Amino acid sequence: MTPMPTAPKPATGLRERKKIRTRQAIRRAAYRLFEERGFDATRVDEIAEAAEVSPSTVFRYFPTKEDIVLSDEEDPVIEAALRARPADEPPLTALRAALHDVMAELWRQPEAVTELRQRMRLVASVPAIRARMHESIGKSGDVLHGAIAERTGRARGDLEIRILTGAVLGALTEALLHWTEEGLEDDLMDVLDRSFRVLEHGLAD
Amino acid sequence: MTPMPTAPKPATGLRERKKIRTRQAIRRAAYRLFEERGFDATRVDEIAEAAEVSPSTVFRYFPTKEDIVLSDEEDPVIEAALRARPADEPPLTALRAALHDVMAELWRQPEAVTELRQRMRLVASVPAIRARMHESIGKSGDVLHGAIAERTGRARGDLEIRILTGAVLGALTEALLHWTEEGLEDDLMDVLDRSFRVLEHGLAD
DNA sequence: CTACCTTCTGAGAGTCACTATCACTTGATA
């Protein structure tokens, strides 16, 4: 019986550190090999060897080969940013502001941006990874759904909210893919703004 | 050299008929087994045996096991319905009307509705199939994208159009999943209308 | 420092979706 079951510790201890390092080693090795010879042409065994672990270990850290590419630790960040917005803002406004904040923060970390580019390149070129991304976006949808339900006072299963989050995520996904196909160099913040403009005013202007 | 390379024949001939029957046999057998024992617990060999063909033949007709569930012959139908709308209608209006038409036609065929229900039940419960559906929706997005680009006079690669189609398809997908999770019995036309209302007016009312 | 426990790792064997190849059958055609 732990006295404070709510505090999950700041992840100190040799064990935790080793796990983080192993995870990183696998992912780095995988990215390198994927860039060198392509996703499909890279076997999991090779990733394991390059990362100096056994194949079993790779699957212990990542349930599928595709999951090595998709980290997915962003959801809670976005959710937090959304909760930080004043409660009287309409959903779309709050969402735009929240995503704006998250992206500004992301852009402050050059290596995070580099990784985003690598990842999007793979997403754009490998169907299996794209499919996986859509799945994970669906899960993000659930999270957003909950947060918006709270702030608008609607029920969790509300159809209209679900439609709204679906529309927003669908729009953003397309915008992100467009950005990727255009060479990953456009101003992503601008792409984001244009997405919300369409969501708010349609194709009008 | 065929005299008329544009006319692909009305699919007469024993060969064609046999192919269609084989395809149907495989799909029917698969649906039955999936309902009986679940998607993951059904091996492709078993589907082949139930359909009285060899496993190789199953893969000749469907590239993956998931594709047995997702027919995907609807895109051209929707596209045609969209092109049939007057050119001066704004995109969202035209899309709603086109989908309205397609769905009304679908509802006129009871067995098509039954199959839709079966399919959606699998989509909702099997992640791999859901992922595949998202992929195929992405392709539908391309089609819609092209059709809307034409009718608005914008370029094919236009970001705003892509955002719009992404939003519409994202909203509709969520609505369809909601419908499925609610038991497949609600009035789907109503769900469709509510989706477009949110797309046009936001969460306002 | 030692003993014990829990967690992590690696090795091995097995399952199953999917691919490639090739001989054989069968519908179309002259």
Place this chain on the structure above:
DNA sequence: TATCAAGTGATAGTGACTCTCAGAAGGTAG
């Protein structure tokens, strides 16, 4: 009837992923 093209089945792969179990290594109490 002979010939050709297309569809089928058997066989032997490949590679992602699962399960199990023995041993190693971090954490902890005495």
